[in-house]
Amino acid sequence: xxxxxxxxxxxxxxxxxxxxxxxxxxxxxxxxxxxxxxxxxxxxxxxxxxxxxxxxxxxxxxxxxxxxxxxxxxxxxxxxxxxxxxxxxxxxxxxxxxxxxxxxxxxxxxxxxxxxxxxxxxxxxxxxxxxxxxxxxxxxxxxxxxxxxxxxxxxxxxxxxxxxxxxxxxxxxxxxxxxxxxxxxxxxxxxxxxxxxxxxxxxxxxxxxxxxxxxxxxxxxxxxxxxxxxxxxxxxxxxxxxxxxxxxxxxxxxxxxxxxxxxxxxxxxxxxxxxxxxxxxxxxxxxxxxxxxxxxxxxxxxxxxxxxxxx
Amino acid sequence: xxxxxxxxxxxxxxxxxxxxxxxxxxxxxxxxxxxxxxxxxxxxxxxxxxxxxxxxxxxxxxxxxxxxxxxxxxxxxxxxxxxxxxxxxxxxxxxxxxxxxxxxxxxxxxxxxxxxxxxxxxxxxxxxxxxxxxxxxxxxxxxxxxxxxxxxxxxxxxxxxxxxxxxxxxxxxxxxxxxxxxxxxxxxxxxxxxxxxxxxxxxxxxxxxxxxxxxxxxxxxxxxxxxxxxxxxxxxxxxxxxxxxxxxxxxxxxxxxxxxxxxxxxxxxxxxxxxxxxxxxxxxxxxxxxxxxxxxxxxxxxxxxxxxxxx
Numbered sequence: 001x002x003x004x005x006x007x008x009x010x011x012x013x014x015x016x017x018x019x020x021x022x023x024x025x026x027x028x029x030x031x032x033x034x035x036x037x038x039x040x041x042x043x044x045x046x047x048x049x050x051x052x053x054x055x056x057x058x059x060x061x062x063x064x065x066x067x068x069x070x071x072x073x074x075x076x077x078x079x080x081x082x083x084x085x086x087x088x089x090x091x092x093x094x095x096x097x098x099x100x101x102x103x104x105x106x107x108x109x110x111x112x113x114x115x116x117x118x119x120x121x122x123x124x125x126x127x128x129x130x131x132x133x134x135x136x137x138x139x140x141x142x143x144x145x146x147x148x149x150x151x152x153x154x155x156x157x158x159x160x161x162x163x164x165x166x167x168x169x170x171x172x173x174x175x176x177x178x179x180x181x182x183x184x185x186x187x188x189x190x191x192x193x194x195x196x197x198x199x200x201x202x203x204x205x206x207x208x209x210x211x212x213x214x215x216x217x218x219x220x221x222x223x224x225x226x227x228x229x230x231x232x233x234x235x236x237x238x239x240x241x242x243x244x245x246x247x248x249x250x251x252x253x254x255x256x257x258x259x260x261x262x263x264x265x266x267x268x269x270x271x272x273x274x275x276x277x278x279x280x281x282x283x284x285x286x287x288x289x290x291x292x293x294x295x296x297x298x299x300x301x302x303x304x305x306x307x308x309x310x311x
Numbered sequence: 312x313x314x315x316x317x318x319x320x321x322x323x324x325x326x327x328x329x330x331x332x333x334x335x336x337x338x339x340x341x342x343x344x345x346x347x348x349x350x351x352x353x354x355x356x357x358x359x360x361x362x363x364x365x366x367x368x369x370x371x372x373x374x375x376x377x378x379x380x381x382x383x384x385x386x387x388x389x390x391x392x393x394x395x396x397x398x399x400x401x402x403x404x405x406x407x408x409x410x411x412x413x414x415x416x417x418x419x420x421x422x423x424x425x426x427x428x429x430x431x432x433x434x435x436x437x438x439x440x441x442x443x444x445x446x447x448x449x450x451x452x453x454x455x456x457x458x459x460x461x462x463x464x465x466x467x468x469x470x471x472x473x474x475x476x477x478x479x480x481x482x483x484x485x486x487x488x489x490x491x492x493x494x495x496x497x498x499x500x501x502x503x504x505x506x507x508x509x510x511x512x513x514x515x516x517x518x519x520x521x522x523x524x525x526x527x528x529x530x531x532x533x534x535x536x537x538x539x540x541x542x543x544x545x546x547x548x549x550x551x552x553x554x555x556x557x558x559x560x561x562x563x564x565x566x567x568x569x570x571x572x573x574x575x576x577x578x579x580x581x582x583x584x585x586x587x588x589x590x591x592x593x594x595x596x597x598x599x600x601x602x603x604x605x606x607x608x609x610x611x612x613x614x615x616x617x618x619x620x621x622x
Binding site for chain 2 (some may be wrong): 071165
């Protein structure tokens, strides 16, 4: 039987899934730490591929969803902030040299939109914007049933668009990006700053406080925590309005842990979206959906990438 | 012989060009006022088409470049701020009913990018962003040799993306749009406000002052006027950086009167672009070109629209 191996490489974990050529449900899945006992990410990638390699049958292709700025044409990770040392790292060649099968790589969010559009929350739509809101904010766009890649596969860095000039500093070092205001760590950072400024909160602050804990406090009625999500949602709404005016889609799919807070984030998002939209014509037939595949969207998208190339 | 009639409908003038089926240079061109002696724009459109209609031969199709928010699928002008009364105006059907030939309509900037990409400053590129900076700021985008239209042909309203939340009010009524900061009238408005606030300038201010006069004063060394273009250029640079991170193009083509001021606008644009770009990889092979067709880009684009449909 023919098999495909798909990877989703994150800053914390690397996940691998083994698919046969008939099904989008993986036969097997493994997860390991991205860095472990002195092993670097690239070593762990080799380990996880060996682990998931089928005993019988043929692996026809490997596809990897990778974080950061990915040149999928050349197969290079230009920069991945969360993986130390990955600057102009030739990931595709690196895996191909070891395993001698065709390897494809893509940015994780751009592969996730492919998965959600082909099999998930955006299926049936021809023009889709996908945003994953978690530690970072990633973006993927479908235009006329094609993933927007750009000239070198570096398009749709939607989280790294400026929504507030001279605003908070982003993980990438730039100021005022959507990710620097509406991602999980950005929400946590805002709450910490406000508490440091003397704003009252029911939260017991720790250095490691997460947006999930802030969401829980908001659900209990903590005003600072509610306002932190309002701020994140407001800028998310501004960004989504911009993306709608740029792409005129029929579907927006939201994934990532922060979007799971539901109305806490999305009510202010939709409020500002309605206020700043150029015309009701842009939104009257617009679906706003929640990603179906969650953490697996990148793996499913990697599988679609392989199938699209007939590998 | 077979002919095509192309129109470019503006807030001030309507221009018509007659093409044969062999050449992109018009056989004949006419320009009339958009409104004249009580005649509305729609009446003037009929007049100019009658005027340019060839005595012999067959008109195979008419295509019109129109301002504002255009639903090119349904053939409707959703809203054109500069043409009173044009709200959900069925322009395509209106012309078709009178002249009984196939009619296509498109947003002027989206047609202009088609013209510049097919025959002008962006030819040979596969991924292009076009911005026309004049009374308004219009945008057009080519992705893999296709114009980005969106689900209803309402995409790439690049001038109506928010670059400064709660910033100056735009012609469309929204706040903080690129057009509200970097268009000609926005530059003039900023200078007027600064003078009203007591800032010194060599300019003799009138209510009708234009960005062209401000550019001339800037070239003479007027500091306020220089700073007005610096401000416009800075936000233009922020917007262009966003568009580059969204589209990863190889060519940016700038048209419109304000872009003719050259370095006055573009030096601060390029400065900020270099500062805020995510990686040099996005810009090292990027061409920034000046539109070749000027005012004719929309007419040429309308012709390409007809040719693409084999009409």
